[in-house]
Amino acid sequence: MRGATPYFLAAVGLALFLGIWEAIPRLGLLPPTLLPAPSQLPAAFLREAKSGIWGDSVLFSLWHYAIGLACGTGFGIVLGVATGMYRPFDWTLAWIVRVLRPIPGLAWVPFAILWFGIDQTAAVFIIAIGCFWIVFFAAQGAIRGVDRDLIEVAEAFGFKSGPEKLVKVLFPAALPGILIGVRTALGQAWMAVVASELFGVSGLGQRMQQASSLLATDIVVVYMLTMAALYGLVDTVFVFLQSRLLAWKA
Amino acid sequence: MDSVIDIEGLSIAFDQGGVRTEVLHELDLKIAPGEFVAIVGPSGVGKSTLLRVLIGLATPSAGTVRLNPDVKAERAMALVFQDSRLLPWRRILANVCFGLEKTQLSRAERRERALATLAGVGLRDVAGRFPHQLSGGQRQRVALARALAVRPAILLMDEPFSALDVQTREGLQDELIRVQSASGQTVLFVTHDIDEAVYLADRVVALGGHPGEVKISLEIDVPHPRSRENPHLRDFAARIRAVLFAETLVREDWVI
Numbered sequence: 323m324r325g326a327t328p329y330f331l332a333a334v335g336l337a338l339f340l341g342i343w344e345a346i347p348r349l350g351l352l353p354p355t356l357l358p359a360p361s362q363l364p365a366a367f368l369r370e371a372k373s374g375i376w377g378d379s380v381l382f383s384l385w386h387y388a389i390g391l392a393c394g395t396g397f398g399i400v401l402g403v404a405t406g407m408y409r410p411f412d413w414t415l416a417w418i419v420r421v422l423r424p425i426p427g428l429a430w431v432p433f434a435i436l437w438f439g440i441d442q443t444a445a446v447f448i449i450a451i452g453c454f455w456i457v458f459f460a461a462q463g464a465i466r467g468v469d470r471d472l473i474e475v476a477e478a479f480g481f482k483s484g485p486e487k488l489v490k491v492l493f494p495a496a497l498p499g500i501l502i503g504v505r506t507a508l509g510q511a512w513m514a515v516v517a518s519e520l521f522g523v524s525g526l527g528q529r530m531q532q533a534s535s536l537l538a539t540d541i542v543v544v545y546m547l548t549m550a551a552l553y554g555l556v557d558t559v560f561v562f563l564q565s566r567l568l569a570w571k572a
Numbered sequence: 573m574d575s576v577i578d579i580e581g582l583s584i585a586f587d588q589g590g591v592r593t594e595v596l597h598e599l600d601l602k603i604a605p606g607e608f609v610a611i612v613g614p615s616g617v618g619k620s621t622l623l624r625v626l627i628g629l630a631t632p633s634a635g636t637v638r639l640n641p642d643v644k645a646e647r648a649m650a651l652v653f654q655d656s657r658l659l660p661w662r663r664i665l666a667n668v669c670f671g672l673e674k675t676q677l678s679r680a681e682r683r684e685r686a687l688a689t690l691a692g693v694g695l696r697d698v699a700g701r702f703p704h705q706l707s708g709g710q711r712q713r714v715a716l717a718r719a720l721a722v723r724p725a726i727l728l729m730d731e732p733f734s735a736l737d738v739q740t741r742e743g744l745q746d747e748l749i750r751v752q753s754a755s756g757q758t759v760l761f762v763t764h765d766i767d768e769a770v771y772l773a774d775r776v777v778a779l780g781g782h783p784g785e786v787k788i789s790l791e792i793d794v795p796h797p798r799s800r801e802n803p804h805l806r807d808f809a810a811r812i813r814a815v816l817f818a819e820t821l822v823r824e825d826w827v828i
Contacts, residue, residue: 471653472657472659474629474653474657475653477629478627478629478650478651478653479650479674479722480671480674481674482628490670490673494661494662495659495661497661569702570661570702570704
């Protein structure tokens with residue numbers, strides 16, 4: 323069971339999925355408005371692409387995604403590392419974290435609109451919140467989990483201050499754990515993109531909302547697949563970079 | 573000649589569950605420049621803790637440690653741990669550079685010195701590998717190079733060969749002797765292996781009891797290279813064993 327077998331089985335699985343999907347509206351089990359057949363999609367995609375809406379939506383959403391992810395991840399790493407390193411800081415934040423943590427990104431929409439208006443900043447804010455918690459807890463846990471013995475090596479060679487230990491041992495040792503959090507956030511951020519654009523900020527989410535209100539379900543599916551493709555691309559690039567960064571792992 | 577280090581009345585105690593336990597009691601120890609001193613004794617006698625105190629990972633409860641200010645060295649001490657404790661994300665060369673990053677040396681100077689030190693332990697050709705690609709014995713030699721690279725006044729070694737198989741251990745013992753006699757490095761070597769202590773050291777200090785105290789201190793006046801079968805070394809080992817063993821018997825009688 324080696325060689326081409328895994329690829330062949332993956333292709334069979336995908337073909338099966340598309341076949342069943344195509345069959346359901348064709349056989350009249352569901353009307354095409356409720357479930358557009360995959361064969362309708364290329365035409366819908368071309369219409370959307372020719373009008374320029376698809377390209378614009380993708381660019382807007384990618385922009386929100388990149389900035390939101392960067393902000394959420396950045397703050398998550400900084401605060402996660404800081405609370406992981408300094409217990410008093412962790413105690414100080416403990417109940418603030420417990421109050422804010424369970425509030426979903428969508429619940430912030432009213433405030434995002436009030437604070438930033440129907441604006442890109444509001445979308446970025448909601449995406450950043452979605453990523454922040456995942457990376458925050460991943461970084462905190464990773465820093466706490468660093469082998470005491472390695473920290474002693476830093477101390478034994480004279481790196482005794484917090485920043486020295488962070489740079490020499492804690493951060494590099496915690497990096498694998500932090501990157502697991504960042505990878506989870508890559509997916510979470512795409513979900514947040516849709517939510518953050520539902521209330522009128524341009525992008526994939528807004529376009530999906532418009533299309534579904536017009537019952538143009540084929541367009542909705544085109545954007546669902548667009549998002550899947552973008553996520554697949556981002557995740558593949560990330561995994562490649564991660565393997566380069568963690569080349570030292572056995 | 574003056575000693576490199578002068579330890580006087582050093583006691584070490586811990587608080588464990590509200591109970592204060594002394595592990596080492598009023599140790600006096602002077603080490604001459606270039607001298608190789610081994611400390612032996614059973615587990616729990618405070619020998620590893622002594623090294624942790626000297627390197628600054630623990631604080632003593634009493635006593636003084638004075639370093640001779642006339643001894644020229646870039647760092648007071650460097651420690652080789654029992655397990656190599658290399659940083660797994662750094663290549664071997666970068667691991668040897670680690671301690672040098674605390675110095676004023678430029679990047680090129682650090683690299684040059686690390687390469688030279690690695691060559692000194694016969695590992696120049698693995699400079700570009702990661703620690704997990706090396707054998708246990710090689711990793712321990714890298715750990716030795718990492719400590720030697722900072723040019724310490726005293727090299728501290730905490731049972732550095734105890735986790736290795738016999739062949740590797742004996743190879744590394746001979747390697748250490750070679751490196752030490754070539755450089756005149758002052759060494760304080762902790763081990764529970766009496767034969768190892770006697771084979772390596774110019775002087776063996778045996779600790780025993782609870783809290784640990786010096787039970788016997790012997791000059792091993794056998795020139796290097798030594799044979800492991802040397803009858804004088806066996807005599808020294810027997811004398812140390814007798815003292816430490818008698819100590820154990822007395823304690824067990826007392827317990828009964």
